Amino acid sequence: MSQVEILHTSLNSIDHDVSRSEHLSRFHNLDLENVTNPNTNALVHDLLSTNSPLRLTSDGFGGTEAGSEPSFFPSLPPLHFGHPEIHLRNGIMNASRLANDAEPDAEKAFFVADLSQVYRQHLRWVACLPEITPFYAVKCNPDPYVLRLLASLGAGFDCASNGEISQVLSIGGIDPSRIIFANPCKANSFIRNACKMGVDAMTFDNMDELHKVARTHPRAKLVVRILTDDTKSLCQLGLKYGAPLVTVPGLLAKAKELHLDVIGVSFHVGSGCYDPSVYSDAIARARSVFDMAKEAGFSFTLLDVGGGFEDALFEQAASVLTDAIHQHFPDRTNIKVIAEPGRFYVSKAFSLAANIIARRAPFSDSTTINENATLSDHPSVMYYINDGVYGAFNCILFDHQVAHPYVLSMNGSFHVPSSEPVCLSSVWGPTCDSIDCVSPKTNLPAGLRVGDWLGFDNMGAYTVCAASQFNGFEVSKVVYTLGGGVTAAEVRNNLLAFAAETRQ
Numbered sequence: 001m002s003q004v005e006i007l008h009t010s011l012n013s014i015d016h017d018v019s020r021s022e023h024l025s026r027f028h029n030l031d032l033e034n035v036t037n038p039n040t041n042a043l044v045h046d047l048l049s050t051n052s053p054l055r056l057t058s059d060g061f062g063g064t065e066a067g068s069e070p071s072f073f074p075s076l077p078p079l080h081f082g083h084p085e086i087h088l089r090n091g092i093m094n095a096s097r098l099a100n101d102a103e104p105d106a107e108k109a110f111f112v113a114d115l116s117q118v119y120r121q122h123l124r125w126v127a128c129l130p131e132i133t134p135f136y137a138v139k140c141n142p143d144p145y146v147l148r149l150l151a152s153l154g155a156g157f158d159c160a161s162n163g164e165i166s167q168v169l170s171i172g173g174i175d176p177s178r179i180i181f182a183n184p185c186k187a188n189s190f191i192r193n194a195c196k197m198g199v200d201a202m203t204f205d206n207m208d209e210l211h212k213v214a215r216t217h218p219r220a221k222l223v224v225r226i227l228t229d230d231t232k233s234l235c236q237l238g239l240k241y242g243a244p245l246v247t248v249p250g251l252l253a254k255a256k257e258l259h260l261d262v263i264g265v266s267f268h269v270g271s272g273c274y275d276p277s278v279y280s281d282a283i284a285r286a287r288s289v290f291d292m293a294k295e296a297g298f299s300f301t302l303l304d305v306g307g308g309f310e311d312a313l314f315e316q317a318a319s320v321l322t323d324a325i326h327q328h329f330p331d332r333t334n335i336k337v338i339a340e341p342g343r344f345y346v347s348k349a350f351s352l353a354a355n356i357i358a359r360r361a362p363f364s365d366s367t368t369i370n371e372n373a374t375l376s377d378h379p380s381v382m383y384y385i386n387d388g389v390y391g392a393f394n395c396i397l398f399d400h401q402v403a404h405p406y407v408l409s410m411n412g413s414f415h416v417p418s419s420e421p422v423c424l425s426s427v428w429g430p431t432c433d434s435i436d437c438v439s440p441k442t443n444l445p446a447g448l449r450v451g452d453w454l455g456f457d458n459m460g461a462y463t464v465c466a467a468s469q470f471n472g473f474e475v476s477k478v479v480y481t482l483g484g485g486v487t488a489a490e491v492r493n494n495l496l497a498f499a500a501e502t503r504q
Contacts, residue, residue, distance in 0.1 A: 072499035076144055079495075080481045081488050084114040087479050088353050092409050092453050095355070107355035107451070109387040109476040111464065115149055116483025117349035119491045121311075122153050125341070128318035131325075133338045135180055137307055138164040140342030140461050141350075145480055147171060149491065150345070151178075152498035158182045158307075158340040162190045165199055172502035176200070180304070182266065182340060184209060184225045184241050192216040201302075203266055205243040207254055214258040221263045223304055224251060226289055228267040228282040242267065248289055252296035264302025265289040268340070276317035279305070283324035290329075303329065303337045309344040343461035350460030352392055352476065353408055356452045357430060358384035379426040379441055385454060387476055388429010388436040392463045396438070401462075403427070403439050408453040410445060420445045427454065 072079070080087060091110050098106035125134055135156035138147070142164065147157070148171060156178040159165045165181065168174055176198035181190075184205040194202065195217035202217075204210060205225040213220050227242030243251060255262045265286045269278045286303060293300045303325075309317055329335060360382040387393060395401040405427055407416050425444045429436035444454075464476065482488040 072495050082481055083484050084112045084351055084481055087112045087481050091353055109354040111476055111478040112351050113478050113480050114349050114483050115491050116487040118146055118149055118345050121345045131337055134341050135338050137340045137342030141346045148498055152494040162193050188212055188216055205241055210254050210258055221261055223264045223266045225266045228269055249292050256297055262298050264300045266304030268306035269308040276313055276320045279321045280324040283328050287328035301334055305339045307340040307342055309341045346460035347458050352456045352459045354385040354387045354454050356383050356450055357386050359450050379424045381425045384428045386430050388431055388438055390431050392476055393438050395462045403456055405439055405442055405454040408455040410452045
């Protein structure tokens with residue numbers, strides 16, 4: 001058996017944002033068989049078992065204290081502490097124990113959500129865009145803990161349907177004024193229900209929508225959604241929504257005729273924007289609409305700069321956006337500026353662990369497989385995992401994402417030697433549909449076998465929210481961690497304070 005390396009509690013005394021390779025090195029040679037053995041060192045079980053989550057103390061982590069975090073929200077799963085890598089391994093070891101006990105579906109895939117990552121993204125937002133209030137795009141990931149954490153931090157919410165509005169308001173402690181119904185084309189019943197629930201702010205981009213609102217929600221605070229250049233984004237929303245500037249004067253005139261209150265303008269440069277320079281043109285267009293509104297007899301008080309914020313380009317986008325706002329809106333007296341970020345907050349916060357449930361390979365010898373793979377650009381091995389494009393990986397089909405698998409465990413160990421030979425492989429989901437391909441080409445260790453685990457990072461945006469149960473496969477569950485160190489304490493305190501407020 002391999003020697004188990006203990007993760008010392010001092011590593012978590014401050015908040016570490018380390019790479020996977022750095023963090024994995026602290027767990028090398030951890031043997032899964034050994035961990036599932038009841039005679040294994042008790043400290044390892046205390047430190048890594050899902051039944052004994054790490055506990056926060058005044059000076060860091062208490063490492064070996066058993067029990068679970070007090071329930072802030074009785075209807076939600078428990079909260080854990082510690083780096084998400086710990087809980088990915090927790091889940092794998094727990095699956096091994098359940099499999100030994102012949103538990104059905106013991107090896108099912110699962111998410112680990114790091115709420116401290118959501119918190120850190122909010123700190124970035126406030127640092128770079130202090131004048132812009134984020135209205136989180138609920139459709140991106142309506143996770144109950146994410147919604148509560150962002151609510152505790154003062155964020156608003158961009159809702160696209162009755163269901164999303166109801167979900168946000170059912171949390172408690174969130175005033176309807178913190179919601180914008182940012183769907184330009186809504187059912188009559190949705191508008192009527194928004195009125196009933198006190199949600200007044202809503203977008204429109206066509207004449208028929210104005211007539212619907214006049215009939216069902218005459219006190220609404222309307223925001224005209226304009227068309228902008230979204231050709232530099234992964235998902236071009238202008239194909240479906242947005243009023244061309246030439247149509248705006250007519251829309252404003254009709255709104256005035258119907259005695260409706262139009263309070264501002266919104267735009268969206270597209271989801272997953274990879275060229276932040278487009279924000280500059282969008283702000284210029286919004287400025288022209290403010291001027292059109294003044295001529296029509298409206299005094300706009302809201303500028304909604306939409307979404308499209310990519311993690312890697314965020315600081316650049318924030319700089320472009322800030323400069324454009326200063327240029328076109330030098331006097332922002334009585335103007336509230338909001339945005340609709342989604343993936344920026346949650347993409348990196350969720351990781352997925354999936355089990356290899358089947359394998360197709362021409363040879364049993366890994367060396368032969370690897371040598372054969374160098375002669376062809378076609379995958380030599382096909383791996384089948386227990387989540388796919390009908391589940392968490394729907395982001396591949398609907399959000400143009402690319403999945404990058406890595407090895408979480410192989411041959412009962414969390415350590416994969418750097419000398420391990422690799423071969424060109426493909427990864428497939430569990431359904432019987434041939435489009436259920438997670439990764440058509442990827443290099444993976446030739447020694448991977450059925451029962452090993454693959455990991456996927458950046459799985460928080462447009463994944464679990466759109467998962468189905470096609471072929472009878474369940475949606476993967478989520479394990480929550482507050483992260484480590486100081487950040488974990490801050491996240492915990494924010495959630496605890498919010499829970500106390502909602503109970504009053």
